[in-house]
Amino acid sequence: MFLFSRFQVIRSHISIFYPQAVLEEYTESIFEALDVEAVVQALQTDGLYLGIQLPTTIIEEILAFTKCEPCFANFDPQLMFYVEEKELWQQKYGNLVVSDYVDPERNCCAIEKITQDSKLLKIAAAYFNAKPVFTGSRLWWSFATNANFQERLNFAQELFHYDPIDYRSLKFFFYLSEVDAASGAHVCVRGSHKNKKITHQLTLFIGRSDRDISQYYPQEDILTICGNVGFGFAEDPFCFHKGTPPAQRDRLMLQIEYCLNNYHF
Numbered sequence: 056m057f058l059f060s061r062f063q064v065i066r067s068h069i070s071i072f073y074p075q076a077v078l079e080e081y082t083e084s085i086f087e088a089l090d091v092e093a094v095v096q097a098l099q100t101d102g103l104y105l106g107i108q109l110p111t112t113i114i115e116e117i118l119a120f121t122k123c124e125p126c127f128a129n130f131d132p133q134l135m136f137y138v139e140e141k142e143l144w145q146q147k148y149g150n151l152v153v154s155d156y157v158d159p160e161r162n163c164c165a166i167e168k169i170t171q172d173s174k175l176l177k178i179a180a181a182y183f184n185a186k187p188v189f190t191g192s193r194l195w196w197s198f199a200t201n202a203n204f205q206e207r208l209n210f211a212q213e214l215f216h217y218d219p220i221d222y223r224s225l226k227f228f229f230y231l232s233e234v235d236a237a238s239g240a241h242v243c244v245r246g247s248h249k250n251k252k253i254t255h256q257l258t259l260f261i262g263r264s265d266r267d268i269s270q271y272y273p274q275e276d277i278l279t280i281c282g283n284v285g286f287g288f289a290e291d292p293f294c295f296h297k298g299t300p301p302a303q304r305d306r307l308m309l310q311i312e313y314c315l316n317n318y319h320f
């Protein structure tokens with residue numbers, strides 16, 4: 056899969072081997088205004104749709120969760136701490152680049168609700184042309200720190216890359232802090248889910264520098280995505296993307312992932 060999923064022709068025909076979704080099973084949505092068809096259309100052309108707003112009640116519930124649950128730093132479950140004590144732990148552990156909450160969809164009802172949302176599932180079903188499988192959520196902080204390039208690289212910051220996680224996959228992202236260009240904006244190359252240089256598809260090393268990307272893609276397609284608390288977007292992870300290191304403010308972000316297969320089992 057890691058190799059074959061890189062080819063557009065395989066990805067666009069693979070759905071014939073998978074069951075279709077039963078759309079009638081998807082009934083409740085928290086995204087009242089969301090136009091499913093418009094999202095699917097944008098994903099097909101651009102690999103990206105911007106502007107899925109989380110309802111206020113859901114935002115409040117998730118923010119309350121982040122205050123009363125500990126998170127763990129730098130992918131190390133040993134480094135547990137409460138985010139309000141961040142400065143203290145930074146002195147002890149050194150640079151905390153990212154910090155994740157444990158199993159967000161199991162421990163936070165609001166996140167569980169998003170993972171089962173009928174409109175998100177319908178979007179994934181239409182985009183895959185097959186039944187989507189929920190494969191995981193991630194709720195994490197990216198901290199404004201003095202971490203160096205190498206430290207940040209380990210956490211998908213700095214270098215453009217794409218994620219060959221399955222033949223078809225779709226991620227929904229939601230900002231839970233104010234995000235501008237100086238506070239950890241996600242960057243995505245519009246249309247790059249389909250349009251890649253052959254060398255970008257074949258190499259085992261999928262990380263690409265800014266220079267590499269801007270030599271091949273038009274500047275107007277390299278989007279720095281900013282947004283208020285609750286701003287969300289859908290992205291095909293085959294698009295080139297990267298996290299930018301927050302310089303001024305910490306970023307809190309939620310990711311919901313659907314694929315054709317759940318390889319975690």
Ligand SMILES: [Fe+2]
Nearest residue numbers: 211216217218
């Ligand atoms: Fe990624």
